Amino acid sequence: MSDRTLNLDDKLYRYVLDHSVREHPSQAALREATRNHPHSGMQISPEQGQFMALLVKLMGARKTIEIGVFTGYSALAVALALPEDGQVLACDISDEYTRIGKPFWTQAGVAHKIDLRLQPALTTLDQRIAEGAKGQYDFAFIDADKGSYDAYYERCLTLVRAGGLITIDNVLWSGKVAGPADSEDTAAIQALNDKLHHDERIDLSLLPVGDGLTLARKR
Ligand code: SAM
Numbered sequence: 001m002s003d004r005t006l007n008l009d010d011k012l013y014r015y016v017l018d019h020s021v022r023e024h025p026s027q028a029a030l031r032e033a034t035r036n037h038p039h040s041g042m043q044i045s046p047e048q049g050q051f052m053a054l055l056v057k058l059m060g061a062r063k064t065i066e067i068g069v070f071t072g073y074s075a076l077a078v079a080l081a082l083p084e085d086g087q088v089l090a091c092d093i094s095d096e097y098t099r100i101g102k103p104f105w106t107q108a109g110v111a112h113k114i115d116l117r118l119q120p121a122l123t124t125l126d127q128r129i130a131e132g133a134k135g136q137y138d139f140a141f142i143d144a145d146k147g148s149y150d151a152y153y154e155r156c157l158t159l160v161r162a163g164g165l166i167t168i169d170n171v172l173w174s175g176k177v178a179g180p181a182d183s184e185d186t187a188a189i190q191a192l193n194d195k196l197h198h199d200e201r202i203d204l205s206l207l208p209v210g211d212g213l214t215l216a217r218k219r
């Protein structure tokens with residue numbers, strides 16, 4: 001027995017999936033449709049999607065932000081957890097990726113909750129701030145280009161209400177954050193992790209879920 005997080009081998013990971021994941025049929029179908037995509041590894045895992053959906057429900061979130069949509073799995077997971085009048089402000093720059101997911105949003109009956117903005121996420125976030133949306137959002141998920149993570153975090157901190165939650169993906173970066181910065185992406189994630197550790201504006205938890213998921217609750 002150890003108090004450390006277990007290293008999951010394939011058998012134990014399979015057990016976790018088999019004993020917890022409850023995907024909507026459209027989520028399973030979207031996962032299947034993304035399986036052979038050259039960048040399929042960018043998609044979050046089903047257990048992470050389910051965890052984020054649970055957070056959204058626990059918070060009673062209604063207005064959410066997603067930065068980095070890809071083929072739309074995380075947006076679908078969150079949209080399914082939202083009430084009928086809930087919203088995902090979904091930011092991406094790729095029509096090619098996001099068009100793969102749209103039919104599955106429709107199939108699941110949640111397309112009306114997902115407001116996809118195809119332009120650099122910083123432009124969309126700055127537009128919302130300029131439109132007076134400060135403090136209006138309950139939940140945000142940051143999962144796009146790593147070099148802009150700090151800028152996304154600062155915008156989200158402005159847009160999220162006190163008590164709202166910012167979640168940040170890939171904060172362990174395949175373990176590379178614990179070594180020397182081998183790339184600009186690694187350095188950007190390391191710098192953000194360092195900053196958040198002492199950021200008095202938030203309550204913090206860095207979870208070894210997937211590739212590392214930070215939860216930052218705005219104070
Ligand atoms: N959350 C997604 C999922 O679960 O399937 C995965 C997102 S993927 C890791 C990163 C996405 O960020 C890509 O779809 C890419 O097009 C998008 N992206 C890259 N640079 C961006 C930018 N400047 N603004 C908005 N999106 C960007």
Ligand code: CA
Pocket residue numbers: 042043044143169170
């Ligand atoms: Ca990711």
